[in-house]
Amino acid sequence: MKKPSNRNERSQIDIIANVEDPCILQLLVETLAESKPNLPFRLRRVHRGWKALESSSIEARVSGGINFSREKTVDIPFVTCFVFTCTKGKGKYELKWSNSLS
Numbered sequence: 001m002k003k004p005s006n007r008n009e010r011s012q013i014d015i016i017a018n019v020e021d022p023c024i025l026q027l028l029v030e031t032l033a034e035s036k037p038n039l040p041f042r043l044r045r046v047h048r049g050w051k052a053l054e055s056s057s058i059e060a061r062v063s064g065g066i067n068f069s070r071e072k073t074v075d076i077p078f079v080t081c082f083v084f085t086c087t088k089g090k091g092k093y094e095l096k097w098s099n100s101l102s
Helices: 022-034
Strands: 014-019 054-069 073-088 094-100
Touching: 022 054, 022 073
Parallel strands: none
Antiparallel strands: 014 054, 054 073, 073 094
């Protein structure tokens, strides 16, 4: 007879994602975000209590590998596209979020 599974028992899986050339990817995102012409967005009228933000989104190809390990290690290479979105208030552009397109 099979022992009933206990839903409270959880097995742990370690997941590590490695991005190839992260410095080049960071430089690409920063360069493309800053290349947008600086419009006088601070002069635009917005609702009281709100702040004007300029945004810039770019698509970039990202490659690397994902490592799953539990009892046995599995390496899976990946190549996918991400959309990176930066916002700018009064200072420099800042990376706010990114989404995978796969």
